[in-house]
Amino acid sequence: MLQGKRVLLRGLELEDLDEIMTHWNDWEVKRFLMLTIPHSRQEEEEFIRSTWRDRQEGKAYIFGIETIQEKKLIGSLGLHNVDWRNRTAEFGIAIWNKQYWEQGLGAEATSLTLKYAFEQLNLNRVELRVFTFNERAKAMYTKVGFQQNGKRRKAVFRDGTYHDEFLMDYLKEEWDKAAKSH
Numbered sequence: 001m002l003q004g005k006r007v008l009l010r011g012l013e014l015e016d017l018d019e020i021m022t023h024w025n026d027w028e029v030k031r032f033l034m035l036t037i038p039h040s041r042q043e044e045e046e047f048i049r050s051t052w053r054d055r056q057e058g059k060a061y062i063f064g065i066e067t068i069q070e071k072k073l074i075g076s077l078g079l080h081n082v083d084w085r086n087r088t089a090e091f092g093i094a095i096w097n098k099q100y101w102e103q104g105l106g107a108e109a110t111s112l113t114l115k116y117a118f119e120q121l122n123l124n125r126v127e128l129r130v131f132t133f134n135e136r137a138k139a140m141y142t143k144v145g146f147q148q149n150g151k152r153r154k155a156v157f158r159d160g161t162y163h164d165e166f167l168m169d170y171l172k173e174e175w176d177k178a179a180k181s182h
């Protein structure tokens with residue numbers, strides 16, 4: 001368990017399925033994510049099981065985001081495609097329960113993951129992709145310390161048109177520097 005001030009990160013459990021199915025297929029959430037198709041309960045159950053396997057095999061570290069006060073699961077995040085030789089991983093996050101957007105919880109959960117990536121897994125670089133129309137996510141990543149390093153032009157077809165996608169990354173040396181200045 002990775003403990004923050006208002007949220008903690010923990011492994012997903014099969015008991016989380018009800019909460020996941022209540023929110024996960026909401027188009028307002030999905031339009032910001034890669035996979036837009038509606039998922040069934042069984043697919044989500046398989047997904048939860050895959051997170052356990054991937055973690056054991058060191059392929060991906062996917063966690064649920066839980067509020068500490070209410071003990072409510074509000075979303076999930078993860079380090080995907082971990083490349084141990086080059087010490088990189090790709091970050092992704094979704095707070096599926098929209099009631100919890102824009103309260104700083106995404107930033108806290110992302111910082112907790114970066115701390116784990118750099119200080120426990122000994123990764124050197126964490127990168128992510130964000131659709132250019134996702135202003136909220138881009139603002140959150142920038143606030144946490146990610147830097148924009150490129151753009152994939154017209155990489156995403158969404159709502160009937162092509163959109164660009166920003167590439168952002170965070171290096172371990174930047175994390176160390178930020179930690180020293182606090």
Ligand SMILES: CC(C)(COP(=O)(O)OP(=O)(O)OC[C@H]1O[C@@H](n2cnc3c(N)ncnc32)[C@H](O)[C@@H]1OP(=O)(O)O)[C@@H](O)C(=O)NCCC(=O)NCCS
Nearest residue numbers: 032093094095101102103104105106107135136137139140
């Ligand atoms: C993206 C997401 C994880 C961010 O988490 P969050 O808890 O809502 O974000 P935070 O509250 O920590 O930060 C959001 C910031 O965006 C800013 N923001 C919101 N709307 C904005 C807009 N239209 N333009 C610019 N900034 C905006 C907020 O002011 C806030 O910054 P501040 O704290 O400096 O005021 C969450 O909203 C979410 O899961 N969204 C749906 C799925 C998604 O987009 N996932 C990311 C895919 S790359």
